[in-house]
Amino acid sequence: MDFDFSEEQRLLADSLGKLLSDRYGFESRKAYMKQPEGWSRELWAAYAELGILGLPFAEADGGFGGSAVETMIVAEALGGALALEPWLATVVLGGGLLRHGASPALRAELVPQVADGSLLLAFAHTEPQSRHDLHDVATAAKRDGDVWVLNGRKGVVLHGDVAGKLFVTARTARGPRDAKGIGVFLVAGDAPGLTRRGYRTSDGLRAAEITLDGVRAEAVLGDPADGLPLAARVVEEAIAALAAEAVGAMDATMKLTLEYLRTRKQFGRAIGSFQALQHRAADMMVAVEQARSMAMYAAMMVQEENATERARAIHAVKTQIGRMAKLVGQQSIQLHGGIGMTMEYAVGHYFKRLTAIDTLFGDADHHLRALSEAGGLVEAA
């Protein structure tokens, strides 16, 4: 058992950390948000140059062969900066589907474009009625000769407004909430019949509502009647990445809060000298450490080949991360007082991103229920 990063991993953390501290201050972020796409193409190019967009892909496919640990390092850094770019959508979700589900020919075609920053991806799995259930799919896929034709609606598709290609879950057989009969399809962002309405999400990132009206898919990933395990596996990887992103955000907002407690004066002394506030700060630290432990656990378990064990672990991770994210986000605002409520100050934005992270891919209670139904983590005697 070894908790240390390798030399390469330390270099990765340092170089990305430096890029973000140089170019992702809170004021810069506001400016990036005002750009037409709601994030920075310049930073995206810089990520590509650093190699983080191609990081998790196999070298044979044009990537750098990074593991879940490298993904964790990148996610934590991006979380600390509240980065707006479509890294999760493109590299983790889209990239995950490519790695686990695409044919060698498709990987050879698309991975280099992801790695160099020219291709953005998105994963459309949520529907208006599906809430957090990946298997709740009403969007229909029907065969027309050699081609699958998609009809339906997808919602809250992360960075779906700009993606050059989208992966879409659609039903090829069986009833609306059946785990079988779901396929994962690749469609072009500009395919005829695909319309999208982009919008800014509550955390300042972007998403889209997508309507599919007779959209002809470019490819199907794996078995069109049994694509749920693929989708679930990639969502597990996204949860592991989000856990690390949450740690980055929690750590950053805690540091801002501690700085505030040390400098803000009331009643003639720093408010950090008051025990009621000290104890809240200590509880934040306990939470951040538990979250960090779970992000590491996620990076380990997301590579587990036993799907049942992997799923249980990720349920546990998302439960704990959701709880801790809520605690740290709320306390950050409370300890700041009024200034924490304002749009012009960073902690409120961390709070909003942490709220989004709890919600995305199932909130804490959703995963707690799922883990409980799966028998929990500890076997009975």
Next chain:
Amino acid sequence: MDLRFTDEERAFRREVRAFIDASLPAETRERMAAGRTPTKAMVVQWQRALNAKGWAVPHWPTEWGGTGWSAIKRFILSEEMQQTPAPSPLAFNTTMVGPVVIAFGTEAQKKHFLPRMANLDDWWCQGFSEPGAGSDLASLKCAARREGEHYVVNGQKTWTTLAQHADWIFLLVRTNPQAAKPQEGISFLLCDMKTPGITVRPIITIDGAHEVNEVFFDDVKIPVGNLVGTENKGWDCAKFLLSNERTGQARVGASRERIRRLKTIARTAPGGGRPLLDDPRFREKLTEVEVQLKALEMTTLRVLANENKRLGEGKPDPASSVLKIRGTEIQQAISELFVEAAGPYGLVGADPEQDRWNEPELAPEWATLAQPTYFNWRKQSIYGGSNEIQRNIMAKAFLGL
């Protein structure tokens, strides 16, 4: 970073299990699995078996019986013992006074006391708290005045765990009442419990147990050779000891064993026309604790892995406060779930005054133990530096507040 146990660590875990299976008496295991505390004889037998194997004090320096293992291997040993369950080596000896003697004691003290501590030839207890000195330990008043080759001690200690079993007590005494700061006039002494002038009086806790005591010192003569470290510098020993104490309070293996036991019970315990484990509300509360325990387990491993690197620094990881807070909160939460599981029959065990030893059992043993254990475990967030004191420590040492 590779958080999987190595092949060597896995093989070691199997070796530990095999040793426990071969050496731990069945009656000890059964008593502890039922949720009862082991008897003194059981604790002594097991620690001597461990010591014969060379495993009683793995964290000590090798010259005093340590094994030179990594922190992870030590974790595996203690986790396996907790999960069995087996008694842990007596913490007063092995993690409290032992390391203080190693760090601050004279060669003569080390030679005399350490082998006896490791083998539990002497059962030690801790004389720190006083009626007027709880969380504010440095305000202690128990006084020692130097008279020739002795310190003469007068005063009172309290909350002295298992003093009724103890052969020796390590205690903090005030040797300089005029010191500028309360911390500066304190010394750390070792005292034979058979010394004239010592009186031990039981304190019965709300669960009915006799676990803690008051210890009175009335002109008790302690040879000056039993001073550890420097006179008036005992606070350094105390701080060192208290931070070592906290690292052991995560008790991940013990909590996992309790959860495993509770799950087994809840499979058949009544839950309103169905097994209790099929009650989603109960089961989800249990799952929530399992998730918290996993986070604590990973945090513990992180702290332990870091410990190897921090050895040269000579001070503990401030994250040990995190382990103390979460470890005790989780153990208390589990004890609450046992109470819920027992339901009305949890009330049966509530009267320690009634001795029903020769009557038929009124309820399953686990159910009668649920409430006393819950009552008893409220102590966990109080002892070893209350959880509020841990937050103070974190605010000062770690958060810069």
